Amino acid sequence: xxxxxxxxxxxxxxxxxPACFELVELDIPALEPGQILIKQTHMSLDPAMRGxxxxxxxxxxxxxxxxEVMRSSGVGEVVESRNDRFPVGAKVAGMFGWREYLVSxxxxxxxxxxxxxxxxxxxxxxxxxxxxxxxxxxxxxxKAGETLLVSGAAxxxxxxVGQIAKAEGLRVIGVAGSEEKCRWLVEExxxxxxxxxxxxxxxxxxxxxxxxxxxxxxxxxxGPVQHVAMANMSAxxxxxxxxxxxxxxxATPAPGPSWTQIVKKRLSIQGFTMPDxxxxxxxxxxxxxxxxxxxxxxxxxxxxxxxxxxxxxxNLLFTGANEGKLLVRL
Amino acid sequence: xxxxxxxxxxxxxxxxxPACFELVELDIPALEPGQILIKQTHMSLDPAMRGxxxxxxxxxxxxxxxxEVMRSSGVGEVVESRNDRFPVGAKVAGMFGWREYLVSxxxxxxxxxxxxxxxxxxxxxxxxxxxxxxxxxxxxxxKAGETLLVSGAAxxxxxxVGQIAKAEGLRVIGVAGSEEKCRWLVEExxxxxxxxxxxxxxxxxxxxxxxxxxxxxxxxxxGPVQHVAMANMSAxxxxxxxxxxxxxxxATPAPGPSWTQIVKKRLSIQGFTMPDxxxxxxxxxxxxxxxxxxxxxxxxxxxxxxxxxxxxxxNLLFTGANEGKLLVRL
Numbered sequence: 001x002x003x004x005x006x007x008x009x010x011x012x013x014x015x016x017x018p019a020c021f022e023l024v025e026l027d028i029p030a031l032e033p034g035q036i037l038i039k040q041t042h043m044s045l046d047p048a049m050r051g052x053x054x055x056x057x058x059x060x061x062x063x064x065x066x067x068e069v070m071r072s073s074g075v076g077e078v079v080e081s082r083n084d085r086f087p088v089g090a091k092v093a094g095m096f097g098w099r100e101y102l103v104s105x106x107x108x109x110x111x112x113x114x115x116x117x118x119x120x121x122x123x124x125x126x127x128x129x130x131x132x133x134x135x136x137x138x139x140x141x142x143k144a145g146e147t148l149l150v151s152g153a154a155x156x157x158x159x160x161v162g163q164i165a166k167a168e169g170l171r172v173i174g175v176a177g178s179e180e181k182c183r184w185l186v187e188e189x190x191x192x193x194x195x196x197x198x199x200x201x202x203x204x205x206x207x208x209x210x211x212x213x214x215x216x217x218x219x220x221x222x223g224p225v226q227h228v229a230m231a232n233m234s235a236x237x238x239x240x241x242x243x244x245x246x247x248x249x250x251a252t253p254a255p256g257p258s259w260t261q262i263v264k265k266r267l268s269i270q271g272f273t274m275p276d277x278x279x280x281x282x283x284x285x286x287x288x289x290x291x292x293x294x295x296x297x298x299x300x301x302x303x304x305x306x307x308x309x310x311x312x313x314x315n316l317l318f319t320g321a322n323e324g325k326l327l328v329r330l
Numbered sequence: 331x332x333x334x335x336x337x338x339x340x341x342x343x344x345x346x347x348p349a350c351f352e353l354v355e356l357d358i359p360a361l362e363p364g365q366i367l368i369k370q371t372h373m374s375l376d377p378a379m380r381g382x383x384x385x386x387x388x389x390x391x392x393x394x395x396x397x398e399v400m401r402s403s404g405v406g407e408v409v410e411s412r413n414d415r416f417p418v419g420a421k422v423a424g425m426f427g428w429r430e431y432l433v434s435x436x437x438x439x440x441x442x443x444x445x446x447x448x449x450x451x452x453x454x455x456x457x458x459x460x461x462x463x464x465x466x467x468x469x470x471x472x473k474a475g476e477t478l479l480v481s482g483a484a485x486x487x488x489x490x491v492g493q494i495a496k497a498e499g500l501r502v503i504g505v506a507g508s509e510e511k512c513r514w515l516v517e518e519x520x521x522x523x524x525x526x527x528x529x530x531x532x533x534x535x536x537x538x539x540x541x542x543x544x545x546x547x548x549x550x551x552x553g554p555v556q557h558v559a560m561a562n563m564s565a566x567x568x569x570x571x572x573x574x575x576x577x578x579x580x581a582t583p584a585p586g587p588s589w590t591q592i593v594k595k596r597l598s599i600q601g602f603t604m605p606d607x608x609x610x611x612x613x614x615x616x617x618x619x620x621x622x623x624x625x626x627x628x629x630x631x632x633x634x635x636x637x638x639x640x641x642x643x644x645n646l647l648f649t650g651a652n653e654g655k656l657l658v659r660l
Contacts, residue, residue, distance in 0.1 A: 219589065
């Protein structure tokens, strides 16, 4: 029996194009003792993939090798098993890659509760959730009553950062790229304010929404928001740099804000990437799961259909055209 | 009896000019019980003064009021006393201002050991010393064997940062603005390397001096060094932003480096200003004093003569023309 997979064959110079990938047919080998066969049902597309595709050796995890199946997290079902820990029918999650089937020893594969939808697993409990929780709670260390500004607020990490911050008693202002996203943030997720950076004067809108300054800026996007945030930080403010998606594709990244405010306001700026903290995945995932069970976290997904759809669809992340966590249903 | 003092009368828009100041003659009043009369012998000129002169209300301490005597630290001698804690003849240090004499209640005035030269007090133990110690040891938290890059390395703070770092077992690279300063850093202070940013290719020179990357960048100057430092940081590197003197005078401060490296390398950037930590002045000053006594710290001063010389002389700090800690001998 064969299945489809997508390999990385050319590294992107700036934008990701279909020429970066090759769709292949692979055979499913017979299982050896200890192995399981996973049929992937849902595959996650994430901004971090841009970094994994580039050759730069200074990134936080090694790049995907040329000719290797592209890296991704996903949810699936065990359809054959020669491993007692993983019965046939179990719902599992892990780094499965851009493929329909996967033979695994079970290492790095987690069994998930059957009743949890795959969309909730990939949107809330998986990378976005632990990233949002760690970045907000353990890097920024928020205090109730503080004001938080988050960019990419309607994105998978940003929407969770804002909701966790609300649950912790902060005033939350989101920046997003459409009226529809802004409405969703305020009306559905309970953000105190949302700013459409494409149609509003960002500097004016941030000042109006945070007249007493910003205590925490959670950076997901790069681009102009960081300059406005820096200009409006309160003394001893914290900036968490989780991603600068606007700059990942740029051959020459745009300059950042002047450092004068860093001294005047005694700001701290901390970059972090979740893979450094993967040993805490289970622990953090449980904490986010608690918010989910308490009904404090909502999510929405943008679903593509079929493995091939990822090849063009990944760029929705970089244009911001996705409305919700980007998934591929296989 | 009268004495000379210098008041701030106009705030600088960009550069500090003589028109900012007015030289006045003031009368020494008769002492009331509890008061002392201090004759200031040495007055310190520091980059932070530019901030104290501007009206911006978001700085770390309130600006000097228009019509008030300009703020500064200094060393002097008690010449009259109606306060038992301060006998006539005592050597004292404090925020005395741009004036020859000062009547004080003794609050904020410290008695210094007679054998310590005023130059050592103002160059090492006072603001520069505690700033260097706190910024390096408590903000950057260096480990022996790490590589440190410091800008403004021949300046009052930079030269102490480098020497304390050497005493702690780090590899130290300084950036300064003349051959003479670079020679002094390497030959007298024991820096491992020094780079003349005015004559060398900064990017190339930093790469050559720190082939394995920079673990700690101590920022004293702003300007081009921060961009090169950022590009050469090691993973989990720490940047301490102590001052951006090149930007204080600018009407529009230059942009900073792109934030992409902050995520890729998981860098932390921390701004700090010493006045936040003044309650620890005595404690920190003792720690720096220990290095001084062990002969691990050298300093040099650039002395101006007479109160009036400060009016033009303060700009030596902003052109980098001073060779050593800038003082005025009264």
